[in-house]
Amino acid sequence: MAPLVPRMHVFEFADMPWFPPFLRAYMQAALTATWTTHVPLLQTSSPAQIVAHLLRTHLGPTLHSHIFIDFCAGGGGPTPSIERHLNTTTPTTTTTAKTQTNGTRASQDGGGGEEPLHFVLTDLHPHADMWAQAAAQAAAPGAISYVAEPVDAADVPRELIRRYTGGEKKVFRLFNLAFHHFDDGLARRILRDTVEGGGEGFGIFELQDRGIAGFVACCLLGVGIMILAPYYALLWGAPMALVFTYLLPILPAVLVFDGWMSCLRTRTPDEIEALLRTCGAEGGEEEIAKWEVMSGSEMFMWPVGYVDWVICVKRDGARRD
Incomplete structure (x- = not known):
């Protein structure tokens, strides 16, 4: 079944040349974790x-x-x-x-x-x-x-x-x-x-x-990063990731927003x-x-x-x- 929403080639923050490289690196690490994490239950x-x-x-x-x-x-x-x-x-x-x-x-x-x-x-x-x-x-x-x-x-x-x-x-x-x-x-x-x-x-x-599931999944990604941020900050050796997750929640916000934009871009x-x-x-x-x-x-x-x-x-x- 064709999706109800037409494809739109909208922008994502992480694609922008002015987006801070260290935040982009955190996002890439979070997406890699999404690919590789297996929670048995x-x-x-x-x-x-x-x-x-x-x-x-x-x-x-x-x-x-x-x-x-x-x-x-x-x-x-x-x-x-x-x-x-x-x-x-x-x-x-x-x-x-x-x-x-x-x-x-x-x-x-x-x-x-x-x-x-x-x-x-x-x-x-x-x-x-x-x-x-x-x-x-x-x-x-x-x-x-x-x-x-x-x-x-x-x-x-x-x-x-x-x-x-x-x-x-x-x-x-x-x-x-x-x-x-x-x-x-x-x-x-x-x-x-x-x-x-x-x-x-x-x-x-x-x-x-x-589809709707794609947009909801992006929201869950933001929630998951906020829950697991201490673990991944330790794993990445990047304590500043905690600052941009909790004090200034830029990382989860941009992950969710760019995720929604990715949904609109996906063919x-x-x-x-x-x-x-x-x-x-x-x-x-x-x-x-x-x-x-x-x-x-x-x-x-x-x-x-x-x-x-x-x-x-x-x-x-x-x-x-």
Whole structure:
């Protein structure tokens, strides 16, 4: 069913260049916590666990033939948690890996079973220090790499793709809580680059939509941050987060407001498919017809917490060997 509210490309405080970077960092940390936290009595699983399950289910036996590149990684987001869930629940080889200073995997050897899945963190505004920590804490050695230079998801250097695939892996692009930030023109350019850039699939994962549940979930996020702020302030080593949560409640207020704006920005699967079909990719409709679009909504917290997802992959006959 189409949402009653039309999509609106409204502004969010955290997108503004004048928004204080330290507050933006707190917000990114809070959103990462939303992705990765699993409260057993309240949640069936964390959103990151759901994304890991979706990737395993819909990529099936081709899962290990992919390398996963997060093109809007921010401070790390859920990708390190997704890596952990997939590489600790999937039989893998015993490996040794070397990681260069920019996070690029240099070598990996092992025998028996599958190689660990490999994830690459990139962004137009890199967070190399945070990504280095995530890479060091990966479940499998060398499983997380990062690109310390800016990467434009609408114009990804082909050399970067070759650097990580080695001509052997298929690229699967991740957009975690990110695709709603792009206006229609930029979204089309990103999808065109995805189709023309040798990729074999992409996934768009959001924690909000334009329905009532999405707006209520954003309110609960604000409440949750106020309840858990002491714990996260200690975890982040950021006592000033308490000041901006309780004394000056800017953090919960902006999280809720930007969450509502994100709801208004979020596209339905049909709207994403329409952008894909009109992205202007070389080969036109014939090329787009090679791609299969799957979508759904998975509850992670009753009654309003959902992961809304779109996974698009090349159909079997169109995939390269």
